[in-house]
Amino acid sequence: MNGALFVAAIFLPILFALPISLVKWKKEGYWMIYAELVVILTSLLVFYSIGHSDGQMHLLFRFANDLEVGFRIDGLASVFAALVSFLWPLAILYAFEYMKELDNRENFFMFYVMTFGVTLGIAFSGNILTMYCFYEMLTIVTLPLIMHTLTREAIAACRTYLLYSLGGAAFAFIGMVFILYYGVTGDFTPGGVFLTPGIASKQDMLLIVYVLTFFGFSVKAAMWPFGGWLPKAGVAPTPVTALLHAVAVVKAGAFALMRVTYYSFGAEFLQGTWAQTTVMVFVMITIVYGCSRALKETHLKRRLAYSTMSNLSYILFGVVLMSPLGLVGALCHMIFHAFMKICSFFCVGAVMHQTHKNYVHEINGFGKKMPVVFTIFTISGLALMGVPGLPGFISKWNLAKAALDSTHPLALVGVFALLVSALLTAIYMMSISFRAFLPGRDFDYSTINDVRDPGWMMLVPLVVFVIVMFLFGLHSGPLVDIFQGIVSEL
DSSP states (O other): OHHHHHHHHHHHHHHHTHHHHHSOOSSHHHHHHHHHHHHHHHHHHHHHHHHTOOOOOEEEEEETTTEEEEEOOOHHHHHHHHHHHHHHHHHHHHHHHHTTTSSOHHHHHHHHHHHHHHHHHHHHBOBHHHHHHHHHHHHHHHHHHHTTTOOHHHHHHHHHHHHHHHHHHHHHHHHHHHHHHHSSOSBOOTTOSOOHHHHGGGHHHHHHHHHHHHHHHHTTTTOTTSOTHHHHGGGSOHHHHHHHHHTSHHHHHHHHHHIIIIIIIOHHHHTTSHHHHHHHHHHHHHHHHHHHHHHHOOBHHHHHHHHHHHHHHHHHHHHHTOSHHHHHHHHHHHHHHHHHHHHHHHHHHHHHHHHOOOBGGGOTTHHHHSHHHHHHHHHHHHHHHTOTTSHHHHHHHHHHHHHHHOOOTTHHHHHHHHHHHHHHHHHHHHHHHHHHHOOOTTOOGGGGTTOOOOOHHHHHHHHHHHHHHHHHHHOOHHHHHHHHHHHHTO
C-alpha cells in the first residue's frame, strides 16, 4: 500500500494537471483551487511516504531483460523530495497572484503542476535509467514555462535552454550506458556500483566517462561554462525562474551529481584522481565567476541568476570533495539555498509585478513603500552572505570544515573561493537594499506614490520562507544530524 501511494505521489500531479487546461471551468477560481489541492495532496502523499518508507525498490516496468524503471525512497531521495514538496504549494500560491494579468494561465499552471511530479520522479528514482528518463522529462515540461509569454526574448531563451539541455543529456547518456554496462547494477548503491578488481584495467576510461557525465548533469546545475542558459531564462515569469533557479531544475542537476558521484561511480573510486581535480577546478571557477558577473549585472533577475550559478557550485564543491563531510555540506546548502534564493526571487518578482521596474537603479526609495518585501529581501541577502544566525552561515561553515578536512591540495583554494564569493555577495545583494531603503536626502518620494507591497498570496509565502530561514539558522542541529545519518551509509 505504501508503495502504491509512493508511486502515486509522482504521477498524481502529472496526470491530474491535465484538467487545469483541458476542462472548461465555470468560474476562474475553481481551477485555481483545484490546482492548489492537487499540489497539496501530492505533498501530503510525499511526506506520508517518506515517513512510512520500507526502503524497497518499487518497479514500474522492466524491458530489455535487465533494464528497469523503478523508484525507491532512501535518505538522499527523502531530502530532495521533502524540499520540493514543502516549497511547491507556497510557490503556486504566489504564482496565482503574479500571473493574474497574463494570458493562457491555465496552460501555464498545467505545466507548472506537472513539473512538480517530474521533479519528484527524479528525487525518487531508484536507478540511473529512471533518473535519466525523468531528467529529460524535466526539460520537456519546463520549456513551455520559459516561453510562456511568447516574446522574441522568451523564444530565444527557450532555444538556448533546449540546446544546452540536449548537449548535457548527450554526455549524461554516455555515463548512464557505461554505468549500466560495467556496474554490477544500475541501482543507486551507497559507495558505487563498480567492483574494483573487475575494472582495474578500465579505470582510466571510467574516469573520462565520469568527467563527461559530470559535465552533462552540470548543465542544469549551471556550472561554468555550461550555465549560459540560466540568465537568459530570466525572461520567464518569476514563479518559473524562482523554481528554475532555486528548486526544480538547478537542484535536480546538483542532486543528479550527488547520485552519480556517491551512488554510481563511488567516492572511493574517484578520490585523488585527475578526474576529481578536473571537476573541482571547474566548480571553483564557477563560484567566483558567478558572483563576479552578478556584481556587474544591473538587471534584478539576471543578477540573481548569476548569483545562483555561484551558489549552486557551493553544492557541487561539497560533492567533489568526495567525503562524508563534503556531502553533509552539500546537502545543507542544497536545502538552505533553496529557501534563501526562492525568497529573494519572489521579492524581486513582487517588485516587478507591483512597479514594472526591472533594474537596480530603478528601485530607489522602494523600501519605504514596500517594507515587507524589502525587509525580507534584505534578510535573504544576509543569509546568502553567510551572516551568523542565518542558514547560509551553517552551510558555508560545513563546507569549509569539509574542505579543511580534505587531503586534496585544491580544497584550500576552494575555501578562498567561498570567502571571495561571500564578499562579492555582500556587495551585489546589499547594494539593492541600500538603494531601496537609503535613496538619499533629496529623494522625492512623491514620484513613487503608487508603489506598495503586494497582496496576501505573495506575502504569505515570503513570510513562511523567512521564518524557516531563521529556524534553520538558529536551530540547524537536528537537520544536520539527519544529513550525517544519510551519509553514514556511504
